[in-house]
Amino acid sequence: SDTARMSVPFDLQTPERTRLSIVGRDILTVRQFDRDTLHYLFGQAHEMRKMVDRVGHFELLKGKVMAALFYEPSTRTSSSFIGAMQRLGGSVIPITSVKDSSVAKGETLADTIRTMEQYSDVIVLRHPAKGAAEEAAKASRKPVINAGDGVGEHPTQALLDAFTIREEMGSINNLTITMVGDLKHGRTVHSLATLLSKYGVTFNFVAPKSLAMPKEILDMVRENGAPFTELEVLDDVLPATDVLYVTRVQKERFASEEDYMAVKGLYCITAHTLTRAKEKMIVMHPLPRVDEIAPEVDSDPRAAYFRQMQYGMYVRMALLAMVLGKA
Amino acid sequence: SDTARMSVPFDLQTPERTRLSIVGRDILTVRQFDRDTLHYLFGQAHEMRKMVDRVGHFELLKGKVMAALFYEPSTRTSSSFIGAMQRLGGSVIPITSVKDSSVAKGETLADTIRTMEQYSDVIVLRHPAKGAAEEAAKASRKPVINAGDGVGEHPTQALLDAFTIREEMGSINNLTITMVGDLKHGRTVHSLATLLSKYGVTFNFVAPKSLAMPKEILDMVRENGAPFTELEVLDDVLPATDVLYVTRVQKERFASEEDYMAVKGLYCITAHTLTRAKEKMIVMHPLPRVDEIAPEVDSDPRAAYFRQMQYGMYVRMALLAMVLGKA
Amino acid sequence: SDTARMSVPFDLQTPERTRLSIVGRDILTVRQFDRDTLHYLFGQAHEMRKMVDRVGHFELLKGKVMAALFYEPSTRTSSSFIGAMQRLGGSVIPITSVKDSSVAKGETLADTIRTMEQYSDVIVLRHPAKGAAEEAAKASRKPVINAGDGVGEHPTQALLDAFTIREEMGSINNLTITMVGDLKHGRTVHSLATLLSKYGVTFNFVAPKSLAMPKEILDMVRENGAPFTELEVLDDVLPATDVLYVTRVQKERFASEEDYMAVKGLYCITAHTLTRAKEKMIVMHPLPRVDEIAPEVDSDPRAAYFRQMQYGMYVRMALLAMVLGKA
Numbered sequence: 001s002d003t004a005r006m007s008v009p010f011d012l013q014t015p016e017r018t019r020l021s022i023v024g025r026d027i028l029t030v031r032q033f034d035r036d037t038l039h040y041l042f043g044q045a046h047e048m049r050k051m052v053d054r055v056g057h058f059e060l061l062k063g064k065v066m067a068a069l070f071y072e073p074s075t076r077t078s079s080s081f082i083g084a085m086q087r088l089g090g091s092v093i094p095i096t097s098v099k100d101s102s103v104a105k106g107e108t109l110a111d112t113i114r115t116m117e118q119y120s121d122v123i124v125l126r127h128p129a130k131g132a133a134e135e136a137a138k139a140s141r142k143p144v145i146n147a148g149d150g151v152g153e154h155p156t157q158a159l160l161d162a163f164t165i166r167e168e169m170g171s172i173n174n175l176t177i178t179m180v181g182d183l184k185h186g187r188t189v190h191s192l193a194t195l196l197s198k199y200g201v202t203f204n205f206v207a208p209k210s211l212a213m214p215k216e217i218l219d220m221v222r223e224n225g226a227p228f229t230e231l232e233v234l235d236d237v238l239p240a241t242d243v244l245y246v247t248r249v250q251k252e253r254f255a256s257e258e259d260y261m262a263v264k265g266l267y268c269i270t271a272h273t274l275t276r277a278k279e280k281m282i283v284m285h286p287l288p289r290v291d292e293i294a295p296e297v298d299s300d301p302r303a304a305y306f307r308q309m310q311y312g313m314y315v316r317m318a319l320l321a322m323v324l325g326k327a
Numbered sequence: 328s329d330t331a332r333m334s335v336p337f338d339l340q341t342p343e344r345t346r347l348s349i350v351g352r353d354i355l356t357v358r359q360f361d362r363d364t365l366h367y368l369f370g371q372a373h374e375m376r377k378m379v380d381r382v383g384h385f386e387l388l389k390g391k392v393m394a395a396l397f398y399e400p401s402t403r404t405s406s407s408f409i410g411a412m413q414r415l416g417g418s419v420i421p422i423t424s425v426k427d428s429s430v431a432k433g434e435t436l437a438d439t440i441r442t443m444e445q446y447s448d449v450i451v452l453r454h455p456a457k458g459a460a461e462e463a464a465k466a467s468r469k470p471v472i473n474a475g476d477g478v479g480e481h482p483t484q485a486l487l488d489a490f491t492i493r494e495e496m497g498s499i500n501n502l503t504i505t506m507v508g509d510l511k512h513g514r515t516v517h518s519l520a521t522l523l524s525k526y527g528v529t530f531n532f533v534a535p536k537s538l539a540m541p542k543e544i545l546d547m548v549r550e551n552g553a554p555f556t557e558l559e560v561l562d563d564v565l566p567a568t569d570v571l572y573v574t575r576v577q578k579e580r581f582a583s584e585e586d587y588m589a590v591k592g593l594y595c596i597t598a599h600t601l602t603r604a605k606e607k608m609i610v611m612h613p614l615p616r617v618d619e620i621a622p623e624v625d626s627d628p629r630a631a632y633f634r635q636m637q638y639g640m641y642v643r644m645a646l647l648a649m650v651l652g653k654a
Numbered sequence: 655s656d657t658a659r660m661s662v663p664f665d666l667q668t669p670e671r672t673r674l675s676i677v678g679r680d681i682l683t684v685r686q687f688d689r690d691t692l693h694y695l696f697g698q699a700h701e702m703r704k705m706v707d708r709v710g711h712f713e714l715l716k717g718k719v720m721a722a723l724f725y726e727p728s729t730r731t732s733s734s735f736i737g738a739m740q741r742l743g744g745s746v747i748p749i750t751s752v753k754d755s756s757v758a759k760g761e762t763l764a765d766t767i768r769t770m771e772q773y774s775d776v777i778v779l780r781h782p783a784k785g786a787a788e789e790a791a792k793a794s795r796k797p798v799i800n801a802g803d804g805v806g807e808h809p810t811q812a813l814l815d816a817f818t819i820r821e822e823m824g825s826i827n828n829l830t831i832t833m834v835g836d837l838k839h840g841r842t843v844h845s846l847a848t849l850l851s852k853y854g855v856t857f858n859f860v861a862p863k864s865l866a867m868p869k870e871i872l873d874m875v876r877e878n879g880a881p882f883t884e885l886e887v888l889d890d891v892l893p894a895t896d897v898l899y900v901t902r903v904q905k906e907r908f909a910s911e912e913d914y915m916a917v918k919g920l921y922c923i924t925a926h927t928l929t930r931a932k933e934k935m936i937v938m939h940p941l942p943r944v945d946e947i948a949p950e951v952d953s954d955p956r957a958a959y960f961r962q963m964q965y966g967m968y969v970r971m972a973l974l975a976m977v978l979g980k981a
Contacts, residue, residue: 055390056390056391056448057389057390057391058390062711063709063710063711063712063741063743064710064711065737065740065741067733075422075439076442079394079420079422079442079443079446080446082420082446083392083420083446083447084446086392086418086419086420087390087392089390091418091740091745092740093733093736093737093740094421094748095729095733106942106944107941107942107943107944110949111941111942111943112729114952114960114963115730115733115941115960115963116733118960118961118963118964118966118967119733119734119736119737119738119963119964119967120737121710287434287438287442288433288434288438289434289438290433290434295437298441306441306442306445307445309441309442309445309446310445310446312445313445313446382717383717383718383775384716384717384718385717402749402766403769406721406747406749406769406770406773407773409747409773410719410747410773410774411773413719413745413746413747414717414719416717418745421748614761614765614769615760615761615765616761616765617760617761622764625768633768633769633772634772636768636769636772636773637772637773639772640772640773
């Protein structure tokens with residue numbers, strides 16, 4: 001938000017320059033992260049994980065105040081950010097029902113943001129309108145973190161997904177990533193495919209034709225040099241899969257109940273499905289899940305979707321510490 | 328929730344074993360508390376009371392995070408838990424409008440709990456459905472504290488009621504406890520009668536016939552060896568009463584307005600009522616009160632119902648410290 | 655709330671007596687502040703400002719708990735109080751949806767307050783009904799701070815406005831204050847005019863006839879010896895103005911759309927308007943603003959309305975510290 005914060009001395013060594021490149025910056029899109037910055041972020045998130053495991057908390061952000069400004073409810077995301085800030089000793093102004101509030105009445109987003117920045121050191125914003133985070137960042141002198149702006153971006157989701165893979169599989173490089181379900185509508189898989197395609201991975205995109213990965217994402221993946229295959233069934237590619245990323249197939253996306261029922265079973269992961277998967281692979285899901293993964297899978301050590309939530313907290317801890325100049 | 332946490336070494340002395348018996352455990356029902364554990368809990372709650380009186384707070388739970396997951400609003404209970412956690416230096420993720428949130432949409436309670444446990448060290452759950460707390464505890468590796476599950480249990484209410492009696496009267500043993508009002512529907516009086524019946528108390532149950540104490544509670548009280556009398560009017564038993572526990576008589580419970588009006592006055596406590604009570608006795612009420620206790624009674628030192636709220640905070644401080652292994 | 659707290663030893667020197675005069679007291683109205691107390695308050699608020707600028711936070715209220723009891727939403731005010739408490743190391747029980755809560759059902763405000771005081775050290779109350787804060791203060795042994803009670807008072811708003819003028823202009827004494835817009839309905843301008851009239855200022859009240867400053871406020875201003883002029887247009891008085899306080903002119907206040915449109919433009923501040931203003935003057939607004947101040951004005955250094963929000967946090971920090979006996 002502040003142009004002064006963006007001028008980084010160029011004679012610094014890479015790690016220090018990378019670190020500085022994010023201090024005071026807004027987090028708006030995954031596209032702003034190059035591999036150096038991701039490497040630094042994931043390293044910091046890993047340190048957060050070790051710290052929480054060993055001592056539970058650390059006063060790194062003591063006295064810092066985070067405004068959690070949620071124009072639509074998202075308990076999962078807001079709880080993750082609130083927990084992250086608190087584990088670092090910081091405090092939180094929770095504003096989770098902006099809708100009902102007088103602030104919202106006729107006031108522009110920019111004015112609300114300019115008010116909140118008076119009280120806080122960093123603003124986490126969830127908003128239903130695409131572009132809202134960028135608009136907020138323009139108005140704010142304090143860093144703004146995009147926690148989802150409608151059909152726009154949800155960068156911390158993609159970052160936590162990538163960090164989950166790194167922590168669970170040791171590295172992201174050269175893995176086979178299979179995404180399955182509704183690949184057309186999910187901003188989650190779009191951002192993640194974009195991010196991972198920089199790591200030399202191989203993709204399988206498994207979806208019914210009507211819910212296939214959009215052309216612009218495929219183009220970007222191709223540009224980044226990541227090979228991919230499009231399929232309608234999972235069977236053939238499951239045995240070689242390192243990461244199975246499952247997304248929800250929503251009934252509302254289909255023309256008729258029959259169309260939905262015809263397809264639904266194909267993308268439901270059961271204990272039986274996993275008998276054909278590698279022993280060392282993981283199943284991920286952005287949650288909430290409904291029928292896409294049977295509850296019986298939860299007890300399989302390869303089911304990583306709840307651990308994924310915890311990795312999310314570590315990534316958000318690292319991001320908060322970094323934008324506030326403390327990591 | 329975690330079987331590993333439940334294995335207590337049996338060669339330990341009783342107090343230490345009692346202490347350990349609750350570390351990492353869920354708090355689901357008053358039935359899980361034997362007299363040793365209650366003794367230990369009340370001792371800890373008493374220490375909390377002294378500490379708050381003297382210094383206001385203590386960093387016992389610094390860095391610990393409590394998720395307050397309220398599926399129905401209960402300002403009194405959530406504020407008490409939040410205040411308790413904060414007085415011990417811990418922090419809180421407040422989730423008080425789960426209804427509106429995307430977490431709730433189609434997600435099972437178990438999945439929501441498995442998500443929240445990733446961010447927190449202990450989960451306080453309020454839910455409208457009986458059995459919800461037990462279901463949550465099964466899903467969670469972190470301790471779950473039941474803050475009321477519909478017509479099920481509300482164990483911390485019964486514990487705070489018992490602690491109030493202990494602090495105000497010196498001891499619970501051998502007191503005469505008179506419960507008055509709607510004894511049929513209140514889970515509060517059911518849990519409390521169950522709990523107190525282990526302390527050699529004598530009960531008077533004063534209610535209109537249609538709102539009498541249910542047979543299964545009377546059976547349990549009898550089993551525990553506590554003598555009781557059922558009455559329809561308070562007059563005869565008031566002079567010998569040590570603890571007068573008043574509950575709300577709700578108009579909706581009666582067939583007609585006349586039935587209600589006929590009964591209402593009988594169970595309303597006024598300054599005049601108390602002229603016939605002991606000098607050293609207390610009046611309790613779970614709150615909110617409406618007409619059952621006249622405002623004029625508030626200034627009587629025997630009116631303990633607001634102090635009761637404060638004892639509630641101490642009991643919750645003790646429980647939080649105990650399940651988190653810090654007391 | 656507590657009469658004992660109000661007896662201040664009279665042989666103390668003035669500053670100490672002034673300080674003590676507010677310890678443990680309720681903050682209900684601007685009328686309770688004499689110039690000595692205001693001087694002390696603004697000095698403390700100035701210290702808070704320096705402290706936040708230099709180190710960001712200070713553990714002055716560590717272990718203290720503030721209940722934020724909002725019977726109607728006001729994100730701006732609640733966030734400011736929450737941020738203030740947290741920057742001083744204190745913690746907050748946020749109760750921002752009392753409406754929906756069981757506490758509200760049939761329970762008197764006094765009973766709710768008597769419950770909340772059991773958990774907290776200070777209660778911040780926002781309520782739609784005039785007189786609610788005073789009623790709450792009578793019920794409470796803990797200090798109550800009025801954060802707005804309907805058409806009643808909103809004392810911290812007037813205090814922050816006065817503090818803004820002091821910080822931005824060096825002093826309040828002898829300034830020319832021009833208030834413009836709807837001067838009939840705004841409790842903000844009524845309280846502020848009352849407060850400032852003690853400082854030897856000169857007022858211009860600029861409003862359409864139908865929205866002029868009420869007679870009782872004019873009487874009070876006159877009594878306090880502050881000269882004032884009533885006008886319908888801003889033009890003549892703008893060049894001599896030190897503080898231009900703009901308020902919202904709401905369409906609903908007019909008989910017809912035409913009446914509104916005829917007047918609206920007259921009270922809208924643009925970059926062009928300010929070409930005729932002093933170089934050293936400030937533009938204030940209680941926010942939210944809609945059309946009264948053009949966005950182009952925001953980049954003018956004289957636009958003080960967002961800084962005003964920050965001064966609000968400092969004033970609330972000072973008040974919290976003072977009522978809790980720590981400043």
